[in-house]
Amino acid sequence: MQLFGKGANTLAFVSIAVVGLTGAGVVGLLYAFQSSPYVTQVDVYKNQPVPFSHQHHVQGLGMDCRYCHTSVEKSSQAGIPPTSTCMNCHKMIWGDQAMLKPVRDAWKNDAPLEWNGVHKLPEFVYFNHSAHVNKGVGCQSCHGRVDEMPLVAKKNTLYMGWCLECHRNPSPNLRPVDQITNMEWEPDEEWAHKNKLEHYGIREKKSFEVHQLTNCAVCHR
């Protein structure tokens, strides 16, 4: 007796394909989930206790990033401005606006504002703002066009793979140090043809078996 009918082979092939495709699909779905904005938080605008607009302050008023983020060139942290920085101006300007009440309350009660963090790295990663800014990585390269954001969202995943893209090949993201906070900067002819690694004293990859900027201890300690 014929145990398997004519269609058995087809059935076998199809079931193998279905199992394989399902597996791949599950992996694909997981991957899609992992890289979705839900997980990465890219382009997710976060509400804040005060609807502070970077767009208004930077593009509208022409303030430099460093007016508020004072330690960006000196320290690992760029620095979230203390309430006193807000009050420098808002003592005089818009001092009676309802929108700014949380700021005035914070100042009056010496109880700091609690902002919702947008860019947050895991605790085992040690990122240093000063090391990047002083070597020509502009604010915009990682944070995007903050000057166009009324509320701020993350524009990059800040995943390790994304960090390594630049750590393996920094040149495209380097600019003159005096253009760090310029949101609209485009390389001119001279800069485009300049050896930026040499300019910043970064050793080139060819002289290394491992690129120094990808040493684990550069970020993990």
Place this chain on the structure above:
Amino acid sequence: MSKEKKVWRSLEEYQHGAKEEARFNPFNNDFLSRREFMEWTSGMVAVLGATACTRMPTQKVIPYTKQPERLIPGKPLFFATSMVLGGKAIGLLVESHMGRPTKVEGNPDHPSSVGTSDIFSQASVLSLYDPDRSQSLVSETNLAFWSAFVAKISGFAKALEAKKGQGFRVLTESVVSPTLAAQIQDYLKRFPEAQWHQYEPVNRDAEREGSLLSFGEDTTPVYDFAAAKVIVSLDSDFLGEPACPRYARDFAKGREVTKAKQSMNRLYSAHVSPSITSAMADHRAVVKSRDVELLALALAKACGLSVPPAEVSPALAKWANAAATDLRDNPGAGLVVAGRWQSPQVHALANAINVRLKNAGSTVKYTAPVEIVPVNQAQSIESLAKDMAAGNVDTLLILGGNPVYNAPSDLEFGEALKKVKHRIHSGLYLDETAKLCNYHVPQTHYLEEWGDAKAHDGTVGLVQPLIAPLYSGKSPLEVFAAIQGDAAASGYDILRSYWKTKSANFDPFWIRALNDGFVASTAAAEKKLVLKAESAWAKPIPRASAAVEVVFRPDPTVYDGRFSNNGWLQEVPKPITKITWDNAAFMSPATAKRLGVADTKVIRIAVGEKSLEAPVWIAPGHAEESITLSLGYGRTAAGKLGNGTGFNAYSLRDAKALWALPAVEVTATAKHYPISGTQMHHSMEERPIIRTATLDHHKEHPHWTHLHEPIPHALEGKELGTAGGSSAPVGPADYQWGMAINLSSCTGCNACVVACQSENNIPVVGKAEVARGREMHWIRVDRYFEGELEDPDTKFQPVACVQCETAPCEIVCPVGATVHDNEGLNNMVYNRCVGTKYCSNNCPYKVRRFNFFEYTKTITPSTKMVQNPDVTVRSRGVMEKCTYCVQRISSGRIDAKNEGRKIRDGEVKTACQSACPSQAIFFGDISDPNSLVSQMKSEPQNYGLLEELNTKPRTTYLGKLTNPTATLKAGKPA
């Protein structure tokens, strides 16, 4: 070279060699079998895997409202302050992260510190955050507010005023604060019937009485070990001196031998109980406590002093003669140091020899004592106890200290205290004394208070707070001001108003003193002294009796008990005995044999009606028929960690004989008490690990560390330590980090271990886990004995990850969690580690540590504040090890790059290096031939540990040199 001598670490190893029997087996006492362990592991893999994918939660970002001046978020600030211990202060620089002190360093400008620190100051920052500190004011068993307390005591004050202070007593520890002393003295002027007592269990009574004998006035010797070529220690532990790493540093400088300096000092040590000082000695005389006196007399006689003759054995006489000859040959460059646990006469004899041989004025300066009002503390507390018992004390203010626990037991201080009507205690803990008092005021930790304190040479340091009091504590200045009727005065104002009277131009003076951490040129002046004729005070000494004696010593880690609740200090192995979390009755192997006891066997020590049960721990190199009990254990109200550890040696102590009981009865009991020692953990098996030679041998054969290198067959013909094996994975970089450790300088004090623990967020695991060999210290100090059981040479070797260039750990890691970087560091990547432990198994140095549990989960919110924010806090299941303090390298590199320069030599210091009192550790860029570390590595005695395995370690050692005299056999008397 000592090829004929054998090297060993424990009694088992002495008997069996480095064989199976002697090995440490962590599975001996385990509750899980290997098979059960595998079952649990496989089950947990699935559970843990499920937790891997998470979405980053939104975190709050909270800025300041007004940011403090000079504070840059992410950058630490350093403030100068002083810490008092043992009647003197050490100047420190304390690292503060956003207002949170995390790490203590020495103050380079301070005379006691000279940039280094000691085990106690390193660990003190943990005590600040101790959750068991007393947190509220207690008034007659109720919690109370400061104002209520002040109202109460002002009631007492009124009553006292009528009686001119009669019945009022103040008990303090040794007061070295000029401001506090001035406050107390003012008060005593107003109320002349009141009295001030000072007591701490480890005091300078013998030094004081000895000085009175020899000079007729109380002085303190300030030593300059850097100028001394010959040092004779009469039962002194000057290398373990608290709050004075300066001594260790100066001494070690004199033992450093380089191509440029082919000489070193010589140390003779007469002692009862082995200590880090006796371990450094070139010649030892191991005798009973009384016989040290006898030996001192023999030494004085041989130095030409007119003292009564001493009847000593021929061997000891030879020892004394050799030491005396050396001292006489080096007038003005010799030094005799008497231990604080020796008799006044030994101190007087040391003073007399120093004066006669012109050492006074060059290697030792006699100055006014550090204490503002020095007293004989044993007498002071005895008279207080008597007056209390007689009902003459109405109100007692105990300002710091824990006399109920640590006063000599014959005073029955606790019983006498109950007769006092108003008992006020101010201290860091609700301790044994606080429990018997009716008022307790939580004291501020030194990192929370304003104050001042004198250093070993009299220099006045300022105590500056790094943080506001965590638990509404009050500083001694504030408590005493409240007694005086000014409860509102802040410590800051009290301190400033005192110093305003001392300085004409106050503001610049104050700013300068705060910045420096001390008041410039306040060191005590040398006294002009006249030595009294020896015949007036030197008495003949009878030989010690044959009975078993007991000597008391401060514990090398918990000191007099004040650090019992400090996990770092409890877990760091004691330098000589390598036990943790306990004390024990230390005795020599022969004495133990005669008594029929062995390690961990409990014995009963009885003297008169008092008795004490304690476990035995055999200490090779201990005097015969003598038992050492270390103080500071057996506490009942220390806190969660300190309670129930060890046994209380104070219960045998006598006010008339603080340091030795000449005859005790010892009986063995049937009990055993488990002790967690680390001496056989992380063994590197039978290999030429520690290498020693005499200075003479070194001069003849400068490359002696390499001569007896056994070459494994696989490597024969290949150049050791430089080539062979796989090609180095090290690429070109701006720096190549390396370390050299000079074993001639290392005293084995463990400051590096605690400094590393503090810097690198290393958890404490507890006694039971230590017994399984799971202590987490990244750097350990291996202690080796060499020679015979009774009086072996003792050597120390600090071992951390040596950062092999061809690292065996890297090639076995399945997930690439440990890899090399361009600067020669063996990086450990915690977030990649899956915990296979292959790396640890393949590490010949046994320097990797595994987190068997999530040790940091159990720490309290306050203890979290001690963590260094620059170092990852590791989780369960992760391997970790020394990183050469890569966080410090990174921050040094970033600072240098931002300023457009290279890192300067000496700019980046590892935590162990900067803490090391004897400056035995050198670290820096080995690709720069001019760096200090390169120069040390170019010394001929430089060798790599196990370099015959071709691991190419970046940490190398300079072989240990000793300097015995030609007339005596090295080590013990022949």
